[in-house]
Amino acid sequence: MLDWARLEWRNGQPFAVDYGDGYFGSSDPRAEVREVFIEANALAARFRQCRRFVLAETGFGSGLNLLLALETWRREAPPGAFLSMLSLEAHPLSPEDLAAIHARLGLDGVDAQRLRSQYPPPVAGLHRIEFPEARAALTLALGDAAPLLSGIQGQVDAWFLDGFAPRNNPALWNTGVFRQVARLSAPGATFGTYTAAGQVRRDLEGVGFEVQRVPGHGRKRERLQGVLHTRPQDAPPAPAIPERVAVVGAGLAGLAAAHALRARGVAVDVFDPAGIAGGASGNPAAVLLPNLHPQDPELNQLALAGMRRTASLVGQLEAATGQAIRLAAGVAFHGISAHGRKRVQRLQKAGPARAGLLFDPAGPGCASAPHLFYPDALALDMRALCEALAAELAPVQREAVQGIQAVPDGPLRLEGVSGGAEYDAVVLAMAAGGDRPLCPEETAIATVDGQMTRVQAPLPDWGGFVATGQGYCIPKADGRAWIGATYRHTDARAAATTAETIAEDDRANLRHLAWVPGLEDASAVTILESWAGTRAVVRDRLPLVGASRMDPDARVLLSLAHGSRGLLYAPLAGEWLADHLLGLIEPLDVHSRARLDPMRAAVQPAGSSAEA
Template structure:
């Protein structure tokens, strides 16, 4: 779905929607109206007080200018404790542009700090889920750009209160649909409240039909009536289409043990620790990020498909999440650089694909644009041989430095051990180590790359390794100083710590762990095709090149494996009918998982864009928070998918 920003007419300093011919907020007293209609009608202050040690989820239809969020977040800061978190979820089909949102937020200087945070992380006009985190205040805003009913149909959450905002049913009838009301009911629980400014019959009947007790009360100011109510029960329960992807019901743990100290493990540790969970991170090597996460620099960008795919959505969501995260945690750019990334079209086929991608207008120009070789050379600061795509918000990251930052946080302790076996007894996991010790944990997350299937519980995971070698050399003072990351058949980043890092080889069969001169020559050959002057400088020192070899951990579908660990034998028994009929409807079938055992691996060469968002996903699963990715994307990376595929293909 292509996202178009709202066309706004500013009348008397108040935004007015040209599309819906309606105002965004009451120009006379918008704050008081929002407080009365949404916060007071949903009894938000008592709700926060009653959940002082839990996650509270508020959901909204129509983000608009963000006023309801600002008021709720402000109230949260007055009532919350250090043990609680606020999850605010909103949707917008025609989001305000960044400049219009900035102008709108200037109306309320009392929320200056919160407004600044929103503007810093405000997403590009791209369909999908977008996370804005304010960790110091324990607040997360999940913005969904797209149709309201469709967006909420992809959400996994338990909502405590609904703000049914947006333009009036007479102005925006498409939003107030039976499909939306069904999704609101699906995401509610007994006692969930709602309020809305409208008293329209279509809204009253729609909410009653899906299980809400609906009543009228006095509206704000001159408005005669509005609707409020409480969810009682869903009278039209939604059948579970794919029970094998249903997630186990969690309870937030006090502590979690993670096996593996690369990007996957370290980002998962941080995501859990920020939720108040104590984390023990087990790494068998003497330092973190010694495997595939240990290169000096990695390119931070997403290779976008022409037409949106599930994999493309994961990669783009992860990229945008990682960029926001890095801007927040390292504004000085000490271990990353938002210098831009060029994806060169080194063949006619790739150039045609890139032209098609731009012509489809699936992605906003602020994210990616097509530029000539001359334009790219101006940006890069050196000669470039091909046209290509340019991603101005992309760049490079030092993975090891990022891992060090992740674990430098309260509640995280790093232990050097090698775990050889897992067993479960009396409600706890026993981790047998190579040194003969046995560690105990209530919850375990397996993040040790290609070794994730070494355990009996996960030996069915189809992991594979892909050998890669990068070349490293000193950046000498010449007229050719690279200013941007350049990707062709390989990649090279601007110099960091007076060194260039470039490569990398992609060897599906290789097992050699040593650095080889043949791979150096291969990396130099790739460089010569795209950056002739940089290549000339580096080739002169080819005999002095240093390097590093590592093995990427990948999967057959090149998607990571993230989620609860399935019990393979039980899955085969429960869903055996799929061998005969892939569309079989399973009534009351339950997916069996190993208790409190999770997996996060298989990120391949995309770890910088998939590990942080996957860590947030896992931490949300474990702590029973709203999930930051759409359900179909979560299903696509579920560890159980390989068992189901084999059943359908009758290979198991």
């Protein structure tokens, strides 16, 4: 957990106590930003000519630089273009101080409001902030610049090198940082900076930039700007940008990927013979809940990123479609089993700072067992979420893809579908248990059946939040609730799927939830309906996200095995896939993303048990 920056106001200007420097270099911050950063990088003209652009800065501060860049983007960029932004900050302003500076600068437009409403907690790592009205996204990286940059992937077109004076902030102005800046830079990347320090100029030239001294802003005599003329040897090659992508699967994983690609200006076709949410994604009620570990910061970083992405996406979709997706807000996880109690107690002992500040130690529960309360966790209507994701996509093509023809240096073609369309990339996000594997990674996947039960019960009003522990209960105000879910290996259930099997799963749900107030006496509960679906899982219960080994050119990507906590990871996976394909700033660092790499599961046997 990071400390908030220490801010003082001196002569009406914000001053950073820890750096002995002001947040702005002149009395006219807006004019300074336009000259030193926006005009130095020729952004207006470049925005007019692009379909996608990546802008990065060292030193987020108040966000003024990026907000003015967004203003320019809105004015100049062509329809359908997408802006990906990256900003680094070691000492973030508190939300209160950020709001105070914005008020001082008159920053209260929709983009500034979006920034403040999505401002992350002071947790080191990458945090995504969405600006849907501007067709833009910001990855705000909190922590020390050099190690953060070393884990970031993407190709930057223009840099704002902004930070406190080099003599006061050497951790930002050094060759270690500049080497990473050069590694991340696309061919011809430019930069602008307020400083004219000789060492900064020499260091930038040393990593491949051609540097110019130009007249400074205001009282500043000189400043620097330049262009990358020599890319370092470890810089990744510029990606072949896909213009048309096929997505196989119209469940949550596939639709999330298609939605992210379309938002970035890519033409997308979605294929699924079962239509929208025809498999487990048709779940009428599911829980968005983080999966935390007191000694696994990478897993916790994934959980925080997944929670933020899904919540942001749900808010955007509800506003855009007018469709209700949220069923309840707030989730209490109770330690009912011995394993559950141990998990809760270990997280309580570690404290919320070790877990992304995702749980509130003083939050409410509905049972006497030790519990964790997640105020930002949600219960969602999965089918409604999928339908909202598909609302702006082309109609799902209800055809079964039988295979993929991958021609070296040529397009990809789908077997078994009409039309003969050619694609630059394919995303496989199929439902569990397909008749014919489309990729070798499917051999690592096991399938399990889960059943939910809708009940009428004498439930007391414990505050409307979701109760989880051994099973979960999503209450409604009228005494009705969805409870669940069972967990059966598919082969065992398929051997004898009868009315009695379904009834037994309903009874199992009630047994597992007997700790919930109002469900103690099964005879007082009326079963209203049941819903069952088949889910795909691998041994470590994390999805398979990344390139398939079936295509050496890495044009076939996977978003599979979301059967455990799909709401937490599938929207994040879709966003990562879109950014990865397009060379934009990715929302996960290389260490967190490695936890989802399909190759990690290649040697793991299918059929191992997963946590219910």
